[in-house]
Every structure is written in C-alpha cells, then in structure tokens.
Amino acid sequence: MTVDIEPRSETGTTVLLSGNEAIARGAVEAGALVAVGYPGTPSTEILESIAHRTEMQVRWSPNEKVALDVALGASLGGVRTLCTMKHVGLNVAADTFMTMAYTGVGAGLVIVVADDPGMHSSQNEQDTRAYARMGGVPLLEPSNSKEAKAFTALAFEISEQFDTPVLVRTTTRVSHNRGVVELGDRMDKPVVGFERNPQKYVMIPGHARGRRPALLRRLKELAEYAETSPLTKESGTGDSFGVVTSGIVHNYLREVLPDAKALKLGMSHPLPIGRIREFSKTVDRLFVLEELDPIVENDLRAAGIAVEGKEFFPQVGELSPDAVRRGFAAAGILPEYLSIEPAPGTVARPPLLCPGCPHTPPYLALKRLGAVVTGDIGCYTLAALEPLSSMDTCIAMGSSIGMAVGMAASGGAGAPVVATIGDSTFLHGGIAGLADAVYADANITVIILDNGTTAMTGGQEHPGTGTTLQGAEAKAVDLVGLCEALGVRDVRVIDPYDMGATYSAIEGAVAHIGPSVVITNRPCVEAPVKVRDTPFKVIAEACTACQLCMTAGCPSIVWSEETFEGRRKVVIDPVTCTGCTICAQLCPPLAIIPITSEAEAAR
Amino acid sequence: MSDNSKGLLLAGVGGQGVILASMIIADALMRAGFDVKQSEVHGMAQRGGSVVSHIRWGKEVASPLVEKGSAEVLAAFEWAEAIRWVDYVRNEGAVVTDIKTIVPPGACNDTHAWSTAYPRFEIDLFRSRLIETRFVDATANAVQLGNVRAANSVILGSVAAFVGIDLIHWEEAIASLVPKGTEEINLAAFHAGMNAPMAQIPAPPAEPAEYLGPHLIDIQQDWCKSCDICPRVCPEHCLKLDTDGTLLVINADACTGCRLCEMLCPDFAITIRPPAAAEHHEPAISGRKM
Numbered sequence A: 001m002t003v004d005i006e007p008r009s010e011t012g013t014t015v016l017l018s019g020n021e022a023i024a025r026g027a028v029e030a031g032a033l034v035a036v037g038y039p040g041t042p043s044t045e046i047l048e049s050i051a052h053r054t055e056m057q058v059r060w061s062p063n064e065k066v067a068l069d070v071a072l073g074a075s076l077g078g079v080r081t082l083c084t085m086k087h088v089g090l091n092v093a094a095d096t097f098m099t100m101a102y103t104g105v106g107a108g109l110v111i112v113v114a115d116d117p118g119m120h121s122s123q124n125e126q127d128t129r130a131y132a133r134m135g136g137v138p139l140l141e142p143s144n145s146k147e148a149k150a151f152t153a154l155a156f157e158i159s160e161q162f163d164t165p166v167l168v169r170t171t172t173r174v175s176h177n178r179g180v181v182e183l184g185d186r187m188d189k190p191v192v193g194f195e196r197n198p199q200k201y202v203m204i205p206g207h208a209r210g211r212r213p214a215l216l217r218r219l220k221e222l223a224e225y226a227e228t229s230p231l232t233k234e235s236g237t238g239d240s241f242g243v244v245t246s247g248i249v250h251n252y253l254r255e256v257l258p259d260a261k262a263l264k265l266g267m268s269h270p271l272p273i274g275r276i277r278e279f280s281k282t283v284d285r286l287f288v289l290e291e292l293d294p295i296v297e298n299d300l301r302a303a304g305i306a307v308e309g310k311e312f313f314p315q316v317g318e319l320s321p322d323a324v325r326r327g328f329a330a331a332g333i334l335p336e337y338l339s340i341e342p343a344p345g346t347v348a349r350p351p352l353l354c355p356g357c358p359h360t361p362p363y364l365a366l367k368r369l370g371a372v373v374t375g376d377i378g379c380y381t382l383a384a385l386e387p388l389s390s391m392d393t394c395i396a397m398g399s400s401i402g403m404a405v406g407m408a409a410s411g412g413a414g415a416p417v418v419a420t421i422g423d424s425t426f427l428h429g430g431i432a433g434l435a436d437a438v439y440a441d442a443n444i445t446v447i448i449l450d451n452g453t454t455a456m457t458g459g460q461e462h463p464g465t466g467t468t469l470q471g472a473e474a475k476a477v478d479l480v481g482l483c484e485a486l487g488v489r490d491v492r493v494i495d496p497y498d499m500g501a502t503y504s505a506i507e508g509a510v511a512h513i514g515p516s517v518v519i520t521n522r523p524c525v526e527a528p529v530k531v532r533d534t535p536f537k538v539i540a541e542a543c544t545a546c547q548l549c550m551t552a553g554c555p556s557i558v559w560s561e562e563t564f565e566g567r568r569k570v571v572i573d574p575v576t577c578t579g580c581t582i583c584a585q586l587c588p589p590l591a592i593i594p595i596t597s598e599a600e601a602a603r
Numbered sequence B: 001m002s003d004n005s006k007g008l009l010l011a012g013v014g015g016q017g018v019i020l021a022s023m024i025i026a027d028a029l030m031r032a033g034f035d036v037k038q039s040e041v042h043g044m045a046q047r048g049g050s051v052v053s054h055i056r057w058g059k060e061v062a063s064p065l066v067e068k069g070s071a072e073v074l075a076a077f078e079w080a081e082a083i084r085w086v087d088y089v090r091n092e093g094a095v096v097t098d099i100k101t102i103v104p105p106g107a108c109n110d111t112h113a114w115s116t117a118y119p120r121f122e123i124d125l126f127r128s129r130l131i132e133t134r135f136v137d138a139t140a141n142a143v144q145l146g147n148v149r150a151a152n153s154v155i156l157g158s159v160a161a162f163v164g165i166d167l168i169h170w171e172e173a174i175a176s177l178v179p180k181g182t183e184e185i186n187l188a189a190f191h192a193g194m195n196a197p198m199a200q201i202p203a204p205p206a207e208p209a210e211y212l213g214p215h216l217i218d219i220q221q222d223w224c225k226s227c228d229i230c231p232r233v234c235p236e237h238c239l240k241l242d243t244d245g246t247l248l249v250i251n252a253d254a255c256t257g258c259r260l261c262e263m264l265c266p267d268f269a270i271t272i273r274p275p276a277a278a279e280h281h282e283p284a285i286s287g288r289k290m
C-alpha cells in the first residue's frame, strides 16, 4: 500500500518513507525522466509512488524484459532512467541485462531489483548479487530508507561516470521498511539526445568482441572506485573480530553487537578487496554476515582472505536480529542464546482467495473434472491450497501454457490437461506459449482468468486493462482477438459467477480436439474498484450442514453454533460477503439467499 | 540493544488495515522526535493471511525488526493473532488485543482433515511471563461512534498508554494519514480507545460438535436404471457406475449427507441416512424442489 506522502512534501522536510518510496524519490532528485517496470512484490510501490509526476514518464511495461528494453532505449536517447522489478523479474530481463553490460548506457540507467529472502511473496529466493557478478554490473545495497534515496541518486552518477547500468538491490526488509528521510531538490537533467555509435550499440559478434574487454576494464575501474568510495564504511572498535556486512543485515549486526568492528559494503560488487584485506589484518577473526548465498564469503576466500560465515548464519530464509544473535553465540562471540518461550499453538491462517473471487468457480470445475492443471503466478495460485486443491504445478510467469503443451506431449497426464493463467501473466509471458500450443496442435485447454488487473500485487494496470498507471484511458489488448489471431479455433468467454455455464464451457473446451481457450470476464472484487453486491445469508432452518458451500473456500462462510445430524451448520458474515452467488449456487437445499429478498418479503 | 531503542508489534489479518495503523504509529513517533523504523510484508500474505508490522523507535534505530522477547507492546486486531505473535513481547511487557475473532475457513470444516481449531481466550502464558493483557472491544466502541471502520483507531488509543508520547503527535498523525473525511471519527475513536474499559472476555466458542462420521448411503440396486445422474452430481465423488452399469459406492467416507443424489435420482433408488449416533431430525429439505 502506498500513501501519497511524496508529492505533499517539500525540499528540506523530513518524512517517513518506505525504502521503495525513497528509491523513487532518489530517482526524482537525480532528475530521472523515465521510470518503467513490471509490478512484483516487494518492488511494486516504487513506480506507484511517483506515478503522479507529470514531468516524468512513469509506466508499467508488460514484462521486465520489455521494461529493461524501454529503459535502455530511453537511456540511449539521453535521459536518466529508472527500471524496477522483483528478483525473479531479472530472469525475464536477463537477456537484455547481460548484453547491455557490453554496450553501456547513454544517460544514467539504474535497475532496482528487490529480492525476497524468506519468500514472503515469491516462488524462490534467488540472490541478485549473483547476477551482478555474472553480468559484470556494479551493485549497490542500501540498508535503510535514507540510503535507499542516496544510493539511487549516486547510482545515476556512477552509471554515467563509468558508462554502465547500475543495479540497486533491496530486500523485502529494505523495500517495506519505513524510515526517516530528508527530502532534497530535483536536479535538472535535460535530454542529451541519441548519439549514433554502432560499434557500441549494435552487438554483432565483431562489435561485441571489442566491448567485452571494455567491460572488464570498467569493472577494474569500478573496483578501484569501491576502494576509496565513502560507500565502503568502517565503524566500531576491537581487534578480536571484525564483520563484513552489506544492506539490511548491517542493521541487525548493530542491534546485536552495537560496537563491533564492521566494514559495511555500500557497493558489494565489485568488491574493494584491498580495503577488506587491510580490515582483515586488524582483527583476529573475520566474519562475513550476509543474507542468502555465501557470495562475498566465497569471493573473499578466492582472494585468499580467511573468513567465517555460513557455518554460523543460515543460507536459507531471511536473517533477523534473532538469527544474527544465535549465529554469534554459536561462534563464541556472544553468550549462549536463550530462546524465548514459544507462542502457544494457534490456528493456521494461510492466505485465501477473497470472498467472491471470480477465480473460484473455474477451479471448482477443474477439481470436478479431475484435470491435470498447470498453474501460474497470481492470486489464483492459492487454488493449489485447501479446499480448492486443484492446481498441480506453478513455476514461473507464463510457464503454465508451455508446461501443459509438454504434459500433453508426454501422454502421461492420465486426465485432461488444462493451463490456468491470469490476464496480466498471460500478457507478460503466456502469449508465446499459446502460439506453441497452436503450432504443436496440443490437446490442451487454456483458461485465461481475466479479472482486468494485476491483482496479487495490489491491482496494477497492464496492456489489457485499458488504463495507464496514472488511470488515464489507453488502448486495451483484445484477448479474444489475440487468441483467435494466434490460431485457436475454440475460444469461449464465460461469466465465472454462472457456475453451470462455467462447468459446461470448461467441459466443452476440454472435449475440443486441439488447443482451446476459455476466458473468464468478471473483475477482481478488490481492484480497480471494490465490487460489493447484496450480501447473502443462510436460512438456518433449511441448512443441512453438508458444508458443500465451504468447498469454495470463501472466507465469509464460517461455522454456526447450530448443528444438524452431528455436523455444524454455517453462517455468512454479511460484512465481508460480496454477494457473488457462488455458495448459493452450490447449496443443495437452496438455503442461501440474498439478504434483501427477505427484507422485501417482509414488506 | 542499541541506545535502548524500543519495539512494538502490530498484528492482524490481511484486509484489517494493519499497515495503515502501523504507519500512523510510526508517524506519531517521528513527530515526537524519535528515529523510527517500521517494517511489514506485502503481497500474498495480505490475502486474508496473518499480517504483522514491526515498529522500532529511539534516538537512533538500527534494526527495523523487533527481536523476539523484546517488544514493549503487541497490538493485535484479532485474538488468534495476539497468540501467534506474543513471543515477541518482553517479560512484563503488554498485549493490547481486540476481542474480535476471525475464524479462518480452514478451522471450520469437520469433514476434512485440514481443520485446525481456533484458540480459546486463555492468557495463562501471558500471565506466567507477567505480560499485562488488555482486552478491548474495538468493534463495539467504533459502532457506538457510528462507524465500524474506525475500530483500528480504538486499538491505537488503547496502545497509546504503552508508547508514552504526547497526545498531539497521535492526533496529528491520525489526521494526516486516515482517509480524507474520516479524520473526525478516527480521532473520536482514538480518544474512546484511550479510555476504553477492559472488555469482557467472550465466552469460549462452544466446542465443535463431535464429528460422527460420514452419512450412510443406501442403494436399492434393483430400482437403479444406471442413468449416471448421481455419480455426476455427487460433490464428493462418492459414487461411480461400474462398466456393467452397477452403481458403486467408491468413497463412502466422504459423504456429507447433502442428499443431492437422493433428491435427483429419478427412481428413488438412493436413501441417505445420518451417522448412527446423531439424534434424528426430519431433514428440512424434504418437499423442496431443486
């Protein structure tokens, strides 16, 4: 959630900004004119917080690859450009990323990648610092909101000084951490203009061979910069041990060992090996404290510096003050770690689809059909959990369709093969998969769950919604026309709230030989507008406690105090019920009715 | 801990407004002149899952995360969440919790193994760690003021006593962050929360009725004409037509007694009976047409 703090505040004022808002503000102050990205937790609010700025072009792209292409084009055109994504988004953009390190940039280009250690809202916890090494791109790691703003602005300078894209890597606890930030002036950075230079920008083998040594030279210069840069900061005292840190974990260290000698790396690639070597000579034991993979640790070992690290601090999940305390206790630096009395057991509360979510009925139908369902990334991935439990795979953005093609080709599914994918995810990475389904004449059904928004990340616009990030009208991709143009013969549009129609459409599409597409057409109940229809209620006397309504997993339906034949009857919470009618259509004795009909009857 | 920074945890269920409330607390602390850090998690967790926000404040705050066993106070918008996060509270700290209960659907289905029980209102553990527990009926307070959505501000008001900053900072923070037009009601709710009496702990929810097992499916085989209607309607996949047309019960344990099969069989070949021990009621569905 973003609150519009940024526009109301003026230079010199002190405000609370999230790491994401601070990054955006850093780009604003650095004079960036273009900001692009694809939504993804925990990076989404960066662009949202500056969407209102009329002096800038702030836009969602259909995916991270396109966003990075747009960003590079803008940079070559001579404007400072910000590009944002989550960690797995960089996989999608990696093709451009790896080669843009060769070309270098025009005006400053900063790529913000938000990692999600602990996988709060992601399918993996890959470490973006590995990409910096693979691509040969410098990487800055802010540890709080103040640094998020300052490092972003500095990243533009580094980008221009060294002619390179610069990565700014945050983690969930930096992006979604609010801290006090002082606002500064916006720099005026007029458009420089495009300078033709095919040797630099046309990466045919002959040109690229010349750029590869340039990239390595640049890395060397950047390493020298890191040696003397104020980004590398030494603090604390003592000679028995020292700690190399970067990013959020530096704060945990300071919490647990406020005075320990530490070398904080603001730029963690390339490493200031000389500084670290000097630092290591001043202490008896050298620790590397880093979240996720032992990347700095391995680099230092390779440089012949003796370090300790992952034997004390977990490689899995996010670190915390507790984890750091435990690690230093195990290393003999702190007294033995005493665990707090654990919280007593409480009820499991996994995330759920919203009351009235239009994704529910297609999954009820798929469960009924016993289909093998290749899933994708979005709210609907929750259909993999009880009670819908009707999704068999979920890997990466757009993977559902290609995987369905492969599953069908294997001949081993043993049931109809159905891919389910959201509208935003389909436009992000599903179109090529559908082209392949047609090309292979695969006997699969693709259900496009079109709820008119990017729901999981909070309701962002995309090329199919007909609106821009600013809410202005835009051209919308016609999904039916697109599927037909790709060569799908059987395309059906259904109202998912009509359970009968949903069942028979999906059954019909599955029966079709060759690829078929079913598109649902109900909007998300939460965004862009909250859909709230007449809530429903249960007639207690008529309820037979079969709990069939509960198989839809609607959070508004809970147990009542009454029982029937040894089983609990149910009640509906009228405050959260959106009146979608799904449960009413499921109820065998028709015990679920809209609340008004009773009021009307009473009149 | 560095320069005695303090910690507060705010917990609730996705959609309850935990993040806005924690922004208000953080903003109030900043207005009171503290360095503040506040950390939360977005995305999937917000879809009705458990949501928690950490707030740290002091002269200069290092970690945005509260360490276990160190929070001054835990503010919970829901009872089960108070229990989930209480291990972050320090001994002799405080818990302010709404007496509201949001029972997840997973705790409400006695036909499936995945049910987990909703915790009862018991504070033995809180007592053993000398944690002061304050129950607030935020919903009732907010309803009294005329807007149930101001319930979070009631909790904030009750939390204020444990934070110890001047009222003016709270008032300014609330006024600047709540949705336009709701400033007055939220301020009133905050004041109500400051003076809210200890709420009556609700009576424990009645123990779930003992699950007596699946219903019993009686099939009059010679009346069945193998039309395949019941296997297709049974939501629990209990029935199946064999290749020779005999109707088989293939999943007797799953029958919920919904009687769809009984109602839709054109030849009255199926009778569903409740599990033995249940007292028998005449099903309310008799005579109803589908």
Ligand code: SF4
Binding pocket: A355, A356, A535, A536, A552, A554, A555, A556, A557, A572, A576, A577, A578, A579, A580, A581, A582, A583, A584
């Ligand atoms: S109508 Fe039924 S399924 Fe739909 S939101 Fe209300 S209770 Fe949930």
Ligand code: SF4
Binding pocket: A538, A542, A543, A544, A545, A546, A547, A548, A549, A550, A569, A570, A586, A587, A588, A589, A590, A591, A592
């Ligand atoms: S489906 Fe109808 S009869 Fe069955 S539990 Fe729900 S409300 Fe009661």
Ligand code: SF4
Binding pocket: B215, B217, B233, B234, B235, B236, B237, B238, B239, B254, B255, B256, B257, B258, B259, B260, B261, B262, B272
């Ligand atoms: S009563 Fe319901 S659950 Fe049981 S067999 Fe008949 S249709 Fe299936």
Ligand code: SF4
Binding pocket: B223, B224, B225, B226, B227, B228, B229, B230, B231, B247, B264, B265, B266, B267, B268, B269, B270
């Ligand atoms: S509906 Fe009745 S007649 Fe048809 S198959 Fe089932 S039991 Fe037999």
